[in-house]
Amino acid sequence: MRKAILGLGVLVLCGALGFLALTSPSAYRMLRAQAAPAPTDHKPDPDNGRVMFFAGGCTSCHATPNQDDKLRLGGGFALKSPFGTFHVPNISPHKQDGIGSWSTADFIRAMHEGTSPEGRHYYPAFPYTSYQRMRLEDLADLFAFLQTLPAVDGTAPPHDLPFPYSIRRGVGLWKLAFLDGKPFTPDPSKSESWNRGAYLVNGPGHCAECHSERNFAGAIIEERRFAGGPNPEGGRGSVPNITPSPSGIGGWTEDELVTLLTTGETPNFDTVGGPMGSVVHNTAQLPETDRRAIAEYLLSLPPKQGYAAPKS
Template identity: 55%
Template sequence: MLRRTIWVALLAAIVGAGAYWWLSAPVVAAVSPGSAHAADLANGEVMFNAGGCASCHAVPDQPDRLKLGGGVAIKSPFGTFYAPNISSDPTYGIGKWTEAEFVNAVMHGVSPSGQHYFPAFPYTSYQHAKRTDVLDLFAYLKTLPAVAGKVRDHYVGFPFNIRRNVGIWKFLFMDGKPFVADGTKSPQWNRGAYLVNSFGHCAECHSPRNALGGIISGERFAGGPNPEGEGWVPNITQKRLGEWSAKDIAYFLKTGELPDGDSVGGAMTRVIKNTSQLPEADIAAMADYLKSLPPVDGPPRPKRKEGGA
């Protein structure tokens, strides 16, 4: 009886290990045969600004937002991540990457060496981007200055530092579905929906997350605790923005100014530096989509302590 129990336990362990290994394996897109992509650099620049690439990847404490040597610290409940060098440098950046490697990094969160990227990199939103837009972004990045220098390693504790576990996280929180236009909506609305939910990755900051760091789908865009540990990220559904017009939202994305005349602060200032560079039509499209978000109650904001700031 004991021997049978041992064999059953051993078999269960083998099956469990096999399931873990299969579910946690990095998944990459197959390389599509065919002609080379004819890059549209102007579109690549639009995707660069929509994605806010400079906010995380520009070298800190210097004025040029196009020097993408990385190094910005991204705090989270799981540790501190440091944005990598994505300049055209062939040694420290992406200068030697292939198109397929870049697509797999951006849309699937898999490095050229076949490892999972941590989801501090918002590929859960980028997975919905069009492959042609990702390739245009890649071409645009290669036109920017090469910046030498290796970024420090992430500071993440056990067990979150085990990259293989990220495969299980992806299985739970990535659907792998492309963006599909809504035929009942206008082209402008669909353009806004695409930008907000793919490169714009607005939900990544403006949604509460569960204990594993996954977005709570029923409270998407409803705000919540700042994942970096300080402050509160606002609700951007009509629960909070009900009195804003689409023009108010567009003006905010262009200038950072609120309808009451106040100006945005904190991390959103970096976002505005990017959205302000977008074409007027794209800003209007994003505003149109954001204005359409139904009111959603987010998590209750903690009351300030008496005597606190």
């Protein structure tokens, strides 16, 4: 009996040590061979950072709720999900409450690896699975733009997550399974504008994060990417299919899709609302060439059958 108990204790200890080793941010970095921070000879361009900022829709989640200035990024928005409620953090350049004391390398690591400067995992409600596709220079430019915005006092409350999702360390295993660490790679057979649209949609725009179904672990199901999905907050309704199928944007012209990204108006004279209204507020700030590139890319996607909500 004593030997059995001792053996069980050894197994438990080995399992615990293995869990700690596999779930550490350093293990992810080693196994995924993450790229180095932005080159030191890159001079950050806040103007390009502004484009990345609006392409990424940063105001939609990080702007302080119940105030008009969407560039006050004090956080606090409650993001409901099937895994619990996430409270979006302050990303203003406040030295204590925001990211004003971060380095560019800290910011790039957060966006590419989902790791804080203190070495803690961020939950993937922060869509670094898409941001990992972004170029290092674009991230450096985005960070430079964020530093030009007002510093805002205050921190968001802690996340409200039930067990086992409250064990943040477990996110390390999730990353090993679902965060591939691959940057965006242009397709040489496609046009420059198509590649620009593909980059904006799959990188900063993180469009698939809402417009796709997810598996039991909360990761995007690849064959359902862009085909729509359930309401991410768990309520009624669904997120639409944005592939060019009859249940999506099939039959739309490029000009019609550009109009939606500029004004929110659809071809049938309706106007988007809810979270998509906030998205349009951001895409309207982009250069028209970027909105047109996004439209060109989305209309080139393979058509997919849209998400069908389960019958109640």
